[in-house]
Amino acid sequence: GGGGGGVRCVLGPRTQTALVLNKVDLVRPKTKLLRVSEALSSTGLHSFDWPGFMLSAQTGDGVRDLRRWLLTMARPGPWRVSAGVSHVQPPLVIASEVIRSHIFRCFRKELPYTLMQQNLGWTEMRNGGVRIDQQLLLPPKNGIGGPAKASTRAIVERRLPMVGKGAGIELSEVLGRPVSLVLSIGTQGPADTMGL
Numbered sequence: 001g002g003g004g005g006g007v008r009c010v011l012g013p014r015t016q017t018a019l020v021l022n023k024v025d026l027v028r029p030k031t032k033l034l035r036v037s038e039a040l041s042s043t044g045l046h047s048f049d050w051p052g053f054m055l056s057a058q059t060g061d062g063v064r065d066l067r068r069w070l071l072t073m074a075r076p077g078p079w080r081v082s083a084g085v086s087h088v089q090p091p092l093v094i095a096s097e098v099i100r101s102h103i104f105r106c107f108r109k110e111l112p113y114t115l116m117q118q119n120l121g122w123t124e125m126r127n128g129g130v131r132i133d134q135q136l137l138l139p140p141k142n143g144i145g146g147p148a149k150a151s152t153r154a155i156v157e158r159r160l161p162m163v164g165k166g167a168g169i170e171l172s173e174v175l176g177r178p179v180s181l182v183l184s185i186g187t188q189g190p191a192d193t194m195g196l
Contacts, residue, residue, distance in 0.1 A: 002045065019053070021053070026056075053065060096119065101167075102162075102167040105166065123134035130180070132171070134183055136160070136163075138153060156185055160183055167181055
């Protein structure tokens with residue numbers, strides 16, 4: 001069926017959840033946080049089992065409370081993956097996650113959250129390596145399509161080589177073979193911004 005049924009089939013029974021809001025140090029006035037928390041909790045899309053946590057990873061405020069709560073809630077249980085299994089995701093998904101982690105390392109503030117990734121190609125090479133082509137999609141300037149802001153494009157163009165170099169090295173290690181990583185820049189279209 002629809003809704004969360006598909007997730008339950010893959011992940012098993014629903015686990016307990018809590019809402020965690022990060023970057024609260026950037027919100028003024030603080031009363032906005034209560035409105036956001038209430039709105040997220042009352043959408044009907046998901047019900048949280050525990051009170052929300054408001055924290056700032058930057059300043060450390062609230063992190064100790066969340067850590068303490070997580071340690072209190074953790075329960076011993078069986079391992080979900082056998083000791084000999086190195087990963088359970090397809091290589092393309094792993095590649096996308098490695099690239100995403102380097103996007104977060106190389107970009108600051110909200111930019112990593114606005115960039116989307118589009119896989120363009122996975123080519124097996126004769127030497128046993130792989131060529132991975134991926135495009136980073138910038139948000140459109142007006143929010144519904146069209147070109148990205150020139151300043152955003154300039155920042156991404158300047159830091160893209162760092163992302164590519166770091167992700168390429170890590171991908172070679174993770175995949176256990178030579179990786180040629182080709183990153184390019186594009187702009188999100190209307191279907192991308194609407195989540196289609």
